[in-house]
Amino acid sequence: MVPCIWYASKIAHPWERAMIGNMGAALRARGVGLSIYTDGGTTDFCLDGVLSWRALTLLERMRLILSSAGALWHLWGKAPRWWGLVRVRSRTVHTSWLPDPAWRGHPSRIFTEQADDGETVVKPTFESRLVHTEESAGVPPDGSRAVYVKLASASAPLREAVAALNSPVVDLGMGRVGASAAKSGCFISGDGPSEALHAAALTMQGLAVVGPDTPYLHSLLGDEGYFSVGEDREEAWKEAISQAISDRGRALAISARHMIKTRYSASESADSLEAMYRSVLEGSV
Known part of the structure; x- marks a missing residue:
């Protein structure tokens, strides 16, 4: 698998960012070289190595875009204005769960119910490890339901x-x-x-x-x-x-x-991502 670069735009909710982070962890566990950049904060992804796009200088951003020819870029959410520079040099995938997005790469969905136009469906995965703590914000202190x-x-x-x-x-x-x-x-x-x-x-x-x-x-x-x-x-x-x-x-x-x-295990999620990437890179979609 060629190197893969994920760009997450301003994802609205923390649980959506966590889902993307969980899917990224599943792919990295397969040994896929994955870099993740986000236009917002990095903590909600619950994954090490997520980088802030805003922290990069303009020169660093351009260098990354121009040097990544041959890599596969995966866009999550709304495309930034510079996305056209990526598309002319690399294969691109776009995932959205919003209604009627303007696709900026091979279209993919999280839900089959949204794939009316033949978009590829990829499986999410969710954190399965529970932490029992008395200091979690919003949890009733007496343990009641x-x-x-x-x-x-x-x-x-x-x-x-x-x-x-x-x-x-x-x-x-x-x-x-x-x-x-x-x-x-x-x-x-x-x-x-x-x-x-x-x-x-x-x-x-x-x-x-x-x-x-x-x-x-x-x-x-x-x-x-x-x-x-x-x-x-x-x-x-x-x-x-x-x-x-x-x-x-x-x-x-x-x-x-x-x-x-x-x-929706990590393995199922990684399988769906790898299958989509292979199809995109082989030009069969």
């Missing part, structure tokens, strides 16, 4: 349901939760692809998931891997959340975590 939710984007019926529960509530809009700290309780997911990635990441940390009936959650967690809410009504949310923070929810979270570890 909490409801993790982003209240700012919650609907009125969901907010009312959460307020009526006799359980600790962790507002994910009020600060960052430890990336791999073990948790107990449930996570309230939205219906988009990014929210589904967040749900999978938190499932790996021990949470059961409650969310709308969406193909993205089905893809990552399985048809019976989360508590589905068919209607945006207070009673529907209360019933699903009550089950999720019960012993049934704990059992379902264990089952969903096992499925993610099996279907």
Whole structure:
């Protein structure tokens, strides 16, 4: 495999950056020469050797672009203005989970449901090692089962349901939760692809998931891997959340975590990336 250079633009959420870092670690474990540059901060990638593009001088950036002819570049997110300089000298791959992106390289998706135009689907992978710590931000100190939710984007019926529960509530809009700290309780997911990635990441940390009936959650967690809410009504949310923070929810979270570890393992993720890269380099896509 030729050297590979990843460029991650301004990725919106920390769990998306962590996913990219996990996929990079899976590829490096295969012995692939991989350099990773990001337009934002480097800590959320949870991977050593991620470099800040902004820290490079203009001369260093140009030298890297011009000297990397023959390498394969993988763009994550929105293309920077200078990306055309890369494309005229190297094969390029572009991964996005946003709707209707302007592709700037061979198009690839994280979800089959978004690959309507024949984009290549690559498998994500998620951190499976849990850290038990009493200092993780946002974790209830008494170890009780909490409801993790982003209240700012919650609907009125969901907010009312959460307020009526006799359980600790962790507002994910009020600060960052430890990336791999073990948790107990449930996570309230939205219906988009990014929210589904967040749900999978938190499932790996021990949470059961409650969310709308969406193909993205089905893809990552399985048809019976989360508590589905068919209607945006207070009673529907209360019933699903009550089950999720019960012993049934704990059992379902264990089952969903096992499925993610099996279907979205580091090995499966690396296989999907290597297969795509071989096709792009051989010109068969």
